[in-house]
Amino acid sequence: MGISAPSFFQLGYYWEAKIFLVSVRLDVYTPLATGGDWGMTAEALAASIKTDPAFTERLLDALVVIGVVVCKEGRYRNTPVTSDFLVKTSPFYMGELMLLQDAEWEAWGHLEEIVRSGKPQVAGNLFMNRPDLAQMTLKVLYRMGQRMAPSLVEKIDLSSYHSFLDVGGGAGTFSIAFCKKYPALQATLFDLPQTLEYTQKYIIQEKGDASCNLEGRIHLIGGNFNTDPLPGEHDVVFLSDILHYQTYAENQALFHKLYKATNPGGMVVVKDMFVGEEQPGWNAIFSIHMMVYSEKGRCFKGSEVTAWLKQAGFCEICEVERNTVLVARKM
Numbered sequence: 001m002g003i004s005a006p007s008f009f010q011l012g013y014y015w016e017a018k019i020f021l022v023s024v025r026l027d028v029y030t031p032l033a034t035g036g037d038w039g040m041t042a043e044a045l046a047a048s049i050k051t052d053p054a055f056t057e058r059l060l061d062a063l064v065v066i067g068v069v070v071c072k073e074g075r076y077r078n079t080p081v082t083s084d085f086l087v088k089t090s091p092f093y094m095g096e097l098m099l100l101q102d103a104e105w106e107a108w109g110h111l112e113e114i115v116r117s118g119k120p121q122v123a124g125n126l127f128m129n130r131p132d133l134a135q136m137t138l139k140v141l142y143r144m145g146q147r148m149a150p151s152l153v154e155k156i157d158l159s160s161y162h163s164f165l166d167v168g169g170g171a172g173t174f175s176i177a178f179c180k181k182y183p184a185l186q187a188t189l190f191d192l193p194q195t196l197e198y199t200q201k202y203i204i205q206e207k208g209d210a211s212c213n214l215e216g217r218i219h220l221i222g223g224n225f226n227t228d229p230l231p232g233e234h235d236v237v238f239l240s241d242i243l244h245y246q247t248y249a250e251n252q253a254l255f256h257k258l259y260k261a262t263n264p265g266g267m268v269v270v271k272d273m274f275v276g277e278e279q280p281g282w283n284a285i286f287s288i289h290m291m292v293y294s295e296k297g298r299c300f301k302g303s304e305v306t307a308w309l310k311q312a313g314f315c316e317i318c319e320v321e322r323n324t325v326l327v328a329r330k331m
């Protein structure tokens, strides 16, 4: 049936996105939180974030329309959602995600040229050549992973396995989550040496219960999974959010390495953002983001991943989460 007429006429208005992103850049929400239930006047907020008072009031009114701030009798305050995700003292702060989206603003301005020419405008990917953005991305992935890793861990039974290889493991979110659930599990996290500097910090930060001994159980190995062999053989090989940075051919080759790194009887777990088979779903929009913001990334279909798994030798392929997680076995 497609889009309704009112929604259709809203489509071109990217204004709201920029208003919102600028509000995060200005960090409107942290000072607003200090106003508590009473909130804060636009003037007081402007003094706190060093902006023009009249224009700050207009910005706040627009944020009320967007639904991220509420206003009563000239005083503005956060909604429950902005209190959780955009106040810097909140344990769930996700402002870096919006800062990353804002950092991509210029690149999105080239979308037409990219589509016309078929040529990317970015060299490599941010993990290779943008340490500032890589660090921010890892922080965002870590926070998102903290929200979703516990439910994934519950869906995949590793109770009969002892060793776990996290390929491109990033901040270590999933190694940490699985090691916490399975105290006998030993993990190896393989990633670029520059990323491992951050990984170490996240593992130390997550130490938690001393009996977990995460530092002693998550072994970090530096390397490039496209050009280096993967280390050792493991009962479980885990790959999360790697495929959409790579070409078809690179992924195809990587699956052969994953197979080699899996013990007979072991399991591979692949998590990514797959484009739906019948309806593309939101991941098709994310695939445009990869077109704009990486040299060769894109989202693949689950059927393409299934083909790579089979070509590599894996069997008993099964979807654990729709368009997100596939598991398979090595006989």
Ligand SMILES: C[S@@+](CC[C@H](N)C(=O)[O-])C[C@H]1O[C@@H](n2cnc3c(N)ncnc32)[C@H](O)[C@@H]1O
Pocket: 127, 141, 142, 145, 167, 168, 169, 170, 171, 172, 173, 190, 191, 192, 195, 223, 224, 225, 226, 239, 240, 241, 242, 245
């Ligand atoms: C999107 S992050 C995913 C991190 C983690 N797996 C997760 O799901 O939270 C991609 C990770 O792949 C790593 N990476 C990218 N290219 C790589 C390569 N060629 N060899 C090894 N690691 C790579 C990056 O350093 C980064 O940690």
